[in-house]
């Protein structure tokens with residue numbers, strides 16, 4: 001596939017911590033508009049991969065390209081700009097500011113994009129069906145409603161790419177469906193969506209799934225044959241681990257995708273995470289972080 005059609009290209013990327021290859025020599029291309037799920041058991045490297053795609057972490061080896069720009073060639077400010085202008089982040093934990101209303105939480109994200117416009121923030125909330133709840137505090141909203149505020153917040157910069165890490169992990173079935181319907185709408189509007197999930201239902205909504213195990217790609221499966229044909233017709237290649245010379249897994253053979261379970265993640269909520277979630281600051285959970293210390 002010619003590069004101009006690719007939103008994301010991962011070229012043999014690894015993330016190495018001491019002896020641990022959290023992500024191991026992964027190559028993957030994702031065209032504009034694709035809905036991809038990254039699945040795998042706990043500790044398989046999903047979040048690490050997501051962080052590298054989202055400019056919140058850098059690979060130890062290999063390169064990440066977004067819209068043809070090699071992220072390693074960008075300085076911290078440029079990286080922050082890419083993240084701010086191109087990427088919308090949605091997390092399992094909502095990272096809403098507790099003493100601000102729903103609309104004010106959306107406006108916090110606007111503030112970091114230098115456009116504070118309550119009308120536009122209200123429109124974003126309306127888009128996720130929350131206009132009537134705009135002046136409620138997070139504590140007065142259900143989990144599903146809070147996640148919809150987060151999605152409204154992520155949409156404020158009209159991102160080409162939505163990165164969602166276990167977006168329905170804290171939600172019941174009904175709210176999971178609402179969030180998935182929102183993703184479906186965004187996908188229909190041409191947004192590229194990459195979702196990390198343990199949940200088989202959530203993964204099955206994506207057009208394509210890749211599975212990691214101990215940082216290694218162990219499977220790839222398509223849920224949308226038409227999308228697969230279009231991808232292949234345009235020259236798109238399966239994801240793969242290692243190099244062709246090594247005769248590595250080429251992703252063409254999908255192995256078991258049958259074991260995903262909903263597993264709640266744990267961790268700390270702090271102000272920095274609120275800022276990260278708003279798409280504006282560093283992810284303090286990962287290191288080294290090239291964006292630390294510099295903000296756009």
Ligand SMILES: Nc1ncnc2c1ncn2[C@@H]1O[C@H](COP(=O)(O)OP(=O)(O)OP(=O)(O)O)[C@@H](O)[C@H]1O
Pocket residue numbers: 017020022040041042043044045046047048049265285286287
């Ligand atoms: N900063 C770090 N330093 C050392 N090891 C790390 C670091 N971040 C992640 N790891 C390790 O890398 C591996 C992959 O972690 P990662 O969080 O990407 O997994 P995951 O698939 O997202 O897991 P989960 O589903 O439980 O969130 C794990 O073994 C984890 O302990």
